[in-house]
């Protein structure tokens with residue numbers, strides 16, 4: 001069953017048409033990558049789903065809700081069910097690993113509870129458990145500015161997981177990481193989808209990584225979906241269609 005349906009989505013920034021009539025759906029538990037050249041609209045597309053960017057036209061249905069029609073209160077509830085991971089982590093660096101993780105609970109709290117940092121014992125236990133699973137037991141009380149890039153991104157995953165999300169949107173999660181940290185992060189994300197059944201929608205620059213980890217790949221060029229298929233179907237011809245002139249060094253041997 002589709003957890004997410006994106007129908008006829010278009011987005012126009014002032015002078016730029018970033019998305020044109022984008023259609024696709026994602027099943028529960030699926031791991032889907034979105035690939036495409038720089039400026040293709042990948043980030044805009046991901047951000048339209050949780051309305052960090054407002055689409056101009058179309059429909060998005062997530063878990064039965066018509067996302068684009070939600071009022072402020074219901075949008076907040078929806079966002080609690082959708083985690084997000086960013087290229088530059090978006091952590092509060094002067095705070096500790098566990099505090100940043102617990103920030104994932106803020107969507108479930110009143111403003112005053114949030115400001116006072118009131119978390120239940122159960123929430124704290126869950127934070128410790130998640131951090132242990134992500135190999136961060138030793139770092140729990142460290143400030144986030146003391147961490148490596150790979151560790152910071154694992155805190156980003158922890159913060160998303162403590163939301164108990166149905167889906168995680170990942171916007172270039174490994175674009176700032178070296179290959180070995182990238183592998184650790186991608187392995188954790190794959191685990192999140194396969195073991196925990198959480199749907200992952202991941203923007204990626206690296207075609208080889210998308211092929212290795214995804215159940216399905218969506219290729220975007222100039223704001224349009226030009227490929228939607230399995231990793232096996234992504235041959236060199238399709239890579240040319242997605243990347244155009246940039247395809248040269250991406251070709252698979």
Ligand SMILES: Nc1ncnc2c1ncn2[C@@H]1O[C@H](COP(=O)(O)OP(=O)(O)OP(=O)(O)O)[C@@H](O)[C@H]1O
Pocket residue numbers: 013014016017018036037038039040041042043044045
């Ligand atoms: N806030 C904005 N205002 C105006 N134009 C924007 C804005 N955000 C993005 N754009 C433009 O919309 C297009 C799509 O941008 P977007 O960031 O979604 O692409 P992308 O595929 O994620 O690129 P990259 O891989 O480089 O991150 C680009 O032409 C970009 O310049």
